[in-house]
Amino acid sequence: MIQKSFMQGLISGILAAVAGVIYMKIYQNALGPDFHKIVNIGNIAGGAIFACMLFGLLSWLLEKFNMLKLKGWFYIVIAVLSFASIIYPISISLPLDIQNPELFPGLVIPMHFFPALAYFTIEPFFNKGN
Numbered sequence: 001m002i003q004k005s006f007m008q009g010l011i012s013g014i015l016a017a018v019a020g021v022i023y024m025k026i027y028q029n030a031l032g033p034d035f036h037k038i039v040n041i042g043n044i045a046g047g048a049i050f051a052c053m054l055f056g057l058l059s060w061l062l063e064k065f066n067m068l069k070l071k072g073w074f075y076i077v078i079a080v081l082s083f084a085s086i087i088y089p090i091s092i093s094l095p096l097d098i099q100n101p102e103l104f105p106g107l108v109i110p111m112h113f114f115p116a117l118a119y120f121t122i123e124p125f126f127n128k129g130n
Helices: 002-031 041-064 068-084 087-091 101-108 110-126
Strands: none
Touching (some): 002 110, 041 110, 087 101
């Protein structure tokens, strides 16, 4: 059971990381800003994989303690925390040498939703009978 939750977290984390990196490349090519001092591939991959692995661990705990009726609430909490996490990129002050700082939220805010989206997307492949 823990192996299934671990694999779901890992696969969804990798999926979210790949989506984040692709989005960053497209965004930077389209609009031209370079925020590599603040956001890089390691940050994106690490954050996405960490978040999805945490989702997998918490999901496993729900199963272990036979609290599957709370899984819907767990998904609501994930969605609310994804929305709440965008407060940080909106509120930070970027270094003065960064050009076009107004484009930074447009880069990172969508990435905050990629882990939840990836986790929810692959859920049916791991919980076919539930």
